[in-house]
Amino acid sequence: MYYPVKGPFIQRLFRREKLFVHAVDGVSFTLKPGEIFGLVGESGCGKTTTGRAILRLVDPTSGIIKFEGTNITSLKEKQLRPLRTRMQIIFQDPHASLNPAMSIGRAIGHPLKIHGLAWREEDVKKQVLGAMREVGLTPEEQLYDKYPSEVSGGQKQRAVIARAIILKPQLIVADEPVAMLDMSIRAKVLQLMLELKQKHNLTYLFITHDLATAKFLCNRIAIMYLGRIVEIGSARGIYQDPKHPYTQALLRAIPIPDPRKRAPKILPKGEVPDAVYPPAGCRFHPRCPAVLSTCGWEGRDFIDLLDEHLSGSMRAVDDAEALGSIDDWWAKGFAAGRRIGTQDPQRLAEKVKAVLAKATSPMQQAVQSVAVQGESLIVQFRVPEQLKQTVVGDRTVECLLYQ
C-alpha cells in the first residue's frame, strides 16, 4: 500500500488573544487511494479544520501533512500550486461557494484558467460542458450562461462538484456536501459523488456530522470529539460494534424514522465544552456514561457537581449555608477550593465529602484529599492515567476502558 496523504500528529493551536483554541490536537490518519474516508463529529470537533489543514488552507501549528509521498507541510504557495490541481474541496454551502456575479459556466472553468491548463475560450468551454454533463447539469448549453441565483440548490452543488473535478484531482475533501440540501435531492448528489469516484478513481475525505450518511458512503471512519480522534476504523466495524462511549452515544442519539422503534435513550450529559479549556485526561470524561475514576477528574468537575447539588430541587438549606455560594469556590487544574472564612473547617470538609459521596460518577474515587491548607479547604484530585491509542480488533480507540 502507498499512502497519498499522511498527517501524523498535526498539533494545531490557534492563537486567539493569549488563549489557544485547541481546534485539532494529535490527529493522525492516512487516506488510501480510492477510498472514502469519513471524518465524523459534532460541530466544533475540529473536523473541518482538519480537512482544511490537509489542503493547507489553514496552516497547522505543528505536525506533518504528506500528499502522494511529498511532505507539503511547509511548501511555499508557489510550490504548492501545481499540487492544488490534485486536491480539491467542496464546501457545505453551495450558495456561498459560487460567485453570484459569475455565470455557472465561467465558475466551473475558472480553475482551468487559474492553473493555466487552458487558455483559449473554446477549449475552456468544451471542458466545462464536458464536466457539466458529467455532473448532470443538463441541458449544459442552456445552464452555462445562467447565474447561481437562477438555479436550484442541488444544481449549484453540482456546479461546485463540476468545478472540483474539472482539474482531474486525486483527492477531494467534501465538507458536509449535502447538509444544506433538501432530503429528496441529497441522495442524488451522493449518488453522483459515488459515480465520479468510480469513474475517476477519486479519493474522498468526507466530512460530516451525519452518521447515517457516513455509514452508507464511507469505507473507513474517524470519530472526532473536541479536536481528537476517539475512534478510527472500518465503517462496518464502527457501526456494528462501536467501542468508544462517545461513538456509542452518537449512534444512539440519531432519531430513527420509524415510530415502531421508539425507545428511551441513554444520553450523555451536557454539551461539548469550550475548546479553549478542554477537559483533562479524556476530553469526553465529564459527559461519559462509562467514565472511570482515572479518566481525568479535575477541580472544575467538582465545581460542576457542587453547582448541581446546590441548585437541585433536593438541596438542603444547611448545605447551602455550610458550602456557601458557588461563587465562593475556585478551581485550578486538579484542585478546587474555597477560603474557609468563618466556617468550621471540619464541618466544611465533611459536607464536601458528603457531596462527593452522592456523585453518580466515580469522581469520589479520583479525589486524593479533602484537606485544610492555610486558610483554604482544598479538594485535590489524582493525576489521571495517561490516555493512549489502543488497537482493539480492527479499530484504534482512545479510551481507558480498552487500555
Place this chain on the structure above:
Amino acid sequence: MGYVHALDDISLDVASGESIGIVGETGSGKSTLGKAVLEILPPRTEVKGSLFFRGEELGQLDKARIRHIRGEEIALIFQDPMTRLNPLMTIEDHFIETIKAHQRVSRHEALARAEAALASMRVPESRIGNYPHEFSGGMRQRIMIALALVLNPSLLVADEPTTSLDVIVEAQILEILEDLKRTYKMSLLLITHNLGIVAEVCDRVAVFYAGKIVEVGSVDDIFTRPVHPYTRLLLQSIIHLDTKELHSIDGVPPDLLSPPTGCRFHPRCPYAQAVCQEKIPPLEQFRKDQLAACHFGKDFL
C-alpha cells in the same frame, strides 16, 4: 409580479394534548403555517380563512382576548434562539418581562415561576442572572423553551426547534419536550424537515408539498403505510442507519409564483397520469384518520 401562494387550502386541527408534526421540504409552506397561527406573517400578506382556538374564532375576537390567547395560550419557539433573546437582557429580565406583560404578579412570584420553568428544562437556576451569550446553543434553546412555557400555554408551536443543535443535544431537548407534553397535557405543533424527529415525538403528522397538505394521518400509518406517492418517496429518500440503497425524487419543488396545474406534485411523480395535470386532487380519506390528496390513492393502499 403576482402573489406567492405559500399556503393554499389548508385545513388542520390539533387536539388537546396531541403533538402533530408538520413536515416538508424548503418552500413547502410549513413555516408559514406556524407564523399564520401566531399572526406574525410579513406585512401585506393576504390571508383568507379562519383560525379557531378552543371554539373561538380568532378573527372575531377583540384585541385584549387575542392578546391573551396569542401571548399566553399559544407559545412559539424558533430555530435560532440567539436571534430571539435580547443580548442586553439577562435571562431573569426576559422572564420577568414576559410574565409581567401578561399577568399581574409580584416580582418575587414571577421569579419563582421563572426558576421553576428553568428547572423543568434542566437549566441551573444559579445562572438566571447571566446574559444569553454566556450560554451554549443547547442551553439557549432550553431557555427559549422555558420562556415559552412559563405562562403555561396549551399550544406550543415549535419551528425547527433543534435544527441548529448537535445530535446529542437535539436528543436531550426532544426528550425534555416529550416529558413536558406528558406532564402538562400541552399540544405541540412541531414544524420540521427531519422525519426522524417526527417519528420519535409526534402522534400525528401532516406532509406538506408546495403549499398544500398532501397527506395527514397518525405517525404509525404515515410511516408504515403511506398513501401519497410524495410521502412514500420522501420516506424512501431519508438516509438512515439501515439504508442499503439511495433513493431520491426527480426534479425540484415548484416555483410557487406559478405552481403546476392539477396535483402540484405531478411533474415529479412517477405515477402521474393525464388527470393529475388537469384536476386538483381533494384530500380524501383512505383509512381511518388517514387522508391523502391523490387521484390514485386507492392504488397505493
